[in-house]
Amino acid sequence: xxxxxxxxxxxxxxxxxRLGRGHLLLLEILRGVPELFLxxxxxxxxxxxxxxxxxxxxxxxGLFVGMVLGLQGYNTLVDFGAEESLGVLVALSLxxxxxxxxxxxxxxxxxxxxxxxxxxxxxxTEQLSGMEMMAVDPVRRVLAPRFxxxxxxxxxxxxxFSAVGIFGGFLxxxxxxxxxxxxxxxxxxxxxxxxxxxLNGVIKSIVFGFVVTWIALFEGYDATPTSEGVGRATTxxxxxxxxxxxxxxxxxxxxxxGDV
Amino acid sequence: xPLVKIRxxxxxxxxxxxxxxxxxxxxxxxxxxxxxxxxxxxTTLLRLIGGQLHPDKxxxxxDGQNVHTLSHSELYELRKRMGMLFQSxxxxxxxxxxxxVAFPIREHTKLPETMVRxxxxxxxxxxxxxxxxxxxxxxLSGGMARRVALARAVTLDPMMIMYDEPFTGQDPIxxxxxxxxxxxxxxxxxxxxxxxxxxxxxxxxxxDYIYLLSGGKVIEKGSPVQLKRSSSQWVQQFMQGLPxxxxxxxxxxxxxxxxxxxxxxxx
Numbered sequence: 074x075x076x077x078x079x080x081x082x083x084x085x086x087x088x089x090x091r092l093g094r095g096h097l098l099l100l101e102i103l104r105g106v107p108e109l110f111l112x113x114x115x116x117x118x119x120x121x122x123x124x125x126x127x128x129x130x131x132x133x134x135g136l137f138v139g140m141v142l143g144l145q146g147y148n149t150l151v152d153f154g155a156e157e158s159l160g161v162l163v164a165l166s167l168x169x170x171x172x173x174x175x176x177x178x179x180x181x182x183x184x185x186x187x188x189x190x191x192x193x194x195x196x197x198t199e200q201l202s203g204m205e206m207m208a209v210d211p212v213r214r215v216l217a218p219r220f221x222x223x224x225x226x227x228x229x230x231x232x233x234f235s236a237v238g239i240f241g242g243f244l245x246x247x248x249x250x251x252x253x254x255x256x257x258x259x260x261x262x263x264x265x266x267x268x269x270x271x272l273n274g275v276i277k278s279i280v281f282g283f284v285v286t287w288i289a290l291f292e293g294y295d296a297t298p299t300s301e302g303v304g305r306a307t308t309x310x311x312x313x314x315x316x317x318x319x320x321x322x323x324x325x326x327x328x329x330x331g332d333v
Numbered sequence: 334x335p336l337v338k339i340r341x342x343x344x345x346x347x348x349x350x351x352x353x354x355x356x357x358x359x360x361x362x363x364x365x366x367x368x369x370x371x372x373x374x375x376t377t378l379l380r381l382i383g384g385q386l387h388p389d390k391x392x393x394x395x396d397g398q399n400v401h402t403l404s405h406s407e408l409y410e411l412r413k414r415m416g417m418l419f420q421s422x423x424x425x426x427x428x429x430x431x432x433x434v435a436f437p438i439r440e441h442t443k444l445p446e447t448m449v450r451x452x453x454x455x456x457x458x459x460x461x462x463x464x465x466x467x468x469x470x471x472x473l474s475g476g477m478a479r480r481v482a483l484a485r486a487v488t489l490d491p492m493m494i495m496y497d498e499p500f501t502g503q504d505p506i507x508x509x510x511x512x513x514x515x516x517x518x519x520x521x522x523x524x525x526x527x528x529x530x531x532x533x534x535x536x537x538x539x540x541d542y543i544y545l546l547s548g549g550k551v552i553e554k555g556s557p558v559q560l561k562r563s564s565s566q567w568v569q570q571f572m573q574g575l576p577x578x579x580x581x582x583x584x585x586x587x588x589x590x591x592x593x594x595x596x597x598x599x600x
């Protein structure tokens with residue numbers, strides 16, 4: 074019994090210690106962000122590997138999610154004779170919820186895991202220590218540009234996801250199921266509010282981008298410098314990011330749309 | 334006055350004392366070797382000197398500055414005058430040899446690219462790898478990677494350079510090249526060198542002074558000749574690489590015959 078309590082206590086202390094280290098690292102990263110505007114080429118390099126390389130998976134996934142929404146939405150709406158509202162259903166589902174959430178989950182799997190593995194391997198091959206001894210702060214030189222790139226990329230990827238998804242919904246709704254294209258687009262435009270829907274979706278994706286990139290960088294920087302340690306850190310990035318995205322999505326949705 | 338002055342150094346990992354009251358002086362312009370069996374904390378000592386680790390007790394002064402009371406920016410200023418050669422080379426794997434050597438120059442100076450090129454080529458020429466400048470780190474052998482790392486470590490003309498196991502895992506030609514380079518660079522550039530190693534013959538060949546560490550303490554110190562003449566059995570076992578002696582060949586435990594006759598089957 075005592076052993077169980079002791080191990081529970083040790084686990085709790087470990088969790089809080091990691092949380093503390095994570096926040097200290099975030100503080101260090103944020104301190105390094107302003108000087109990046111003088112060396113923006115470092116961020117552009119990372120925008121390419123973090124953002125541009127994630128575009129394909131976002132495009133394909135967005136298209137299929139939109140097409141599925143179109144099919145499912147039509148089957149429900151047609152019972153009420155409201156199939157012309159398909160555009161609204163697809164657009165609101167994507168812009169408010171699925172765009173930010175699914176693209177963040179994909180971003181965590183594609184870019185987040187790659188960031189953790191890259192930083193973890195740099196640590197295990199002493200590249201980060203080497204930089205420190207060359208009087209180059211690895212947090213500012215390596216982590217901060219990646220953080221800013223993730224933060225900038227996420228809302229853009231979510232926007233691409235939503236746009237392609239709406240197009241997928243239109244393809245199925247109009248091309249396959251015969252929904253009137255004029256009704257699809259005009260109802261979508263009329264019922265989708267810029268501030269209420271689009272901007273709230275953008276705020277969600279900014280928050281997710283911040284959190285996923287932070288988790289990915291921390292896990293890599295804090296990884297045990299062995300191949301097994303880096304492997305475990307990569308898995309943790311995906312799992313913790315998924316929990317954080319879904320948990321924060323509930324909180325943000327409640328704040329934005331829940332009237333609580 | 335020594336360039337590096339270590340006094341009463343204590344450092345623990347958990348309850349295990351890695352250093353238990355160590356005093357070391359590293360004199361300017363000399364090659365000082367820190368030797369000892371694996372696991373005695375030789376690499377840890379370099380990280381302590383470089384300010385990457387903090388001692389539990391004691392002080393480390395480099396060029397008159399206490400490394401562990403410096404602010405972040407003061408420590409980074411000091412590190413610009415210290416070079417370190419890691420065992421793996423620690424080259425950045427996403428850029429080529431040229432960019433690796435140019436990295437500290439580009440980070441710390443605003444020199445025009447033509448001058449950066451000249452400086453890098455001079456450093457690469459001195460380690461014999463000028464024509465390998467377009468290779469990536471993954472295309473280099475272990476010895477070549479260490480030579481590139483050496484060129485990178487001296488690009489900013491530091492006052493001292495620390496070598497972490499520079500000879501481990503090298504073939505005889507690479508070993509000879511590295512021994513020669515370390516010696517030549519120390520003399521030509523007026524460096525102060527600290528070599529951490531357990532390769533006795535190579536290190537003793539170029540070191541001016543040797544500290545032997547074991548069990549968290551300095552067991553013996555002196556010039557290579559003095560150490561070879563030491564009356565200590567431990568020093569003789571280490572310097573001559575004898576398989577048995579004060580450091581036993583067998584892991585401590587029960588008597589062998591007892592174990593055979595009375596030991597449990599699952600043991």
